[in-house]
Amino acid sequence: MASLKDIRKRIQSVKNTQQITSAMKMVAAARLRRAQERMERARPYAEEMSVVLSNLALRVHSDSHPLLVRRPAEKVMLIVVTSDRGLCGGFNQNIIRTAERFIRENRKKYSKITFTVIGKKGYDYFKNRATPIFKNYTGISGSIEYRLGETIGRDMVKSYIDESVDEIYLLFNKFITPMTQEIVFERLLPISRSKAREDTSPVEYLFEPSQEAIIEDIINRHLNTQVFRALLESEASELGARMTAMDSATSNAEEMIERLTLDYNRARQEAITVELMEIVSGAEAL
Numbered sequence: 001m002a003s004l005k006d007i008r009k010r011i012q013s014v015k016n017t018q019q020i021t022s023a024m025k026m027v028a029a030a031r032l033r034r035a036q037e038r039m040e041r042a043r044p045y046a047e048e049m050s051v052v053l054s055n056l057a058l059r060v061h062s063d064s065h066p067l068l069v070r071r072p073a074e075k076v077m078l079i080v081v082t083s084d085r086g087l088c089g090g091f092n093q094n095i096i097r098t099a100e101r102f103i104r105e106n107r108k109k110y111s112k113i114t115f116t117v118i119g120k121k122g123y124d125y126f127k128n129r130a131t132p133i134f135k136n137y138t139g140i141s142g143s144i145e146y147r148l149g150e151t152i153g154r155d156m157v158k159s160y161i162d163e164s165v166d167e168i169y170l171l172f173n174k175f176i177t178p179m180t181q182e183i184v185f186e187r188l189l190p191i192s193r194s195k196a197r198e199d200t201s202p203v204e205y206l207f208e209p210s211q212e213a214i215i216e217d218i219i220n221r222h223l224n225t226q227v228f229r230a231l232l233e234s235e236a237s238e239l240g241a242r243m244t245a246m247d248s249a250t251s252n253a254e255e256m257i258e259r260l261t262l263d264y265n266r267a268r269q270e271a272i273t274v275e276l277m278e279i280v281s282g283a284e285a286l
Contacts, residue, residue, distance in 0.1 A: 007264040018253035025246035032239040039232040046229035075112040077165040081172035082122030084141040088242040092121040149228030172230040178240035
């Protein structure tokens with residue numbers, strides 16, 4: 001059995017760790033409220049934008065804009081959204097496993113698969129893997145702005161128009177509750193027409209200044225908005241996962257302290273018993 005000194009050191013070490021995890025839980029909870037509010041404001045707009053664009057895509061010819069053109073899918077890009085920091089349970093690993101499964105299942109289907117990685121954890125994992133990284137964005141936690149969505153959106157548009165890629169998918173964690181996240185895997189390009197409302201009656205649109213200009217503006221806004229929404233969803237999910245993980249770690253530390261305290265008391269009792277026996281034995285020898 002460990003000495004009393006060793007057990008005391010372990011108890012103090014676990015108490016220090018418990019203080020850290022408890023503080024991290026409170027910080028994550030405080031940041032989660034603001035992140036959740038931003039995400040909830042962006043989500044309805046992004047969903048409605050997707051429906052509007054799908055409705056519009058049904059009413060125009062596929063040749064009216066390069067981003068509406070469907071090509072044989074040979075080259076695909078996967079935008080993977082992870083976090084810059086760890087200590088958030090299986091948040092990053094779930095996304096990474098989904099991306100790896102996509103590669104395994106589609107290696108023969110596509111001639112080329114590339115990644116755009118958002119978040120340091122994803123970049124650290126994929127940078128030494130066989131799948132090439134087109135671009136990466138790190139150091140964005142806590143500072144997500146719409147202009148980042150615009151930057152990523154421009155990269156997507158350029159890659160698709162240049163025919164560097166034939167399909168672009170987005171992979172991220174959708175916030176459900178602080179304890180629950182749902183992995184979302186959706187296609188961004190080419191534009192899907194499946195989200196159009198079924199009850200939409202035929203409408204003749206009047207485009208001003210021109211059909212091409214309107215479609216291009218809406219598509220760009222749509223892509224920027226979907227990426228921005230995914231970043232906000234991921235940020236809220238990360239904070240919820242970290243809060244849950246730190247709460248679990250704090251509870252586990254409390255249980256460990258109780259077990260160590262019991263071990264300490266047992267060892268102390270044994271030490272006292274040994275000392276008493278030595279005293280009695282010495283007295284009897286006299």
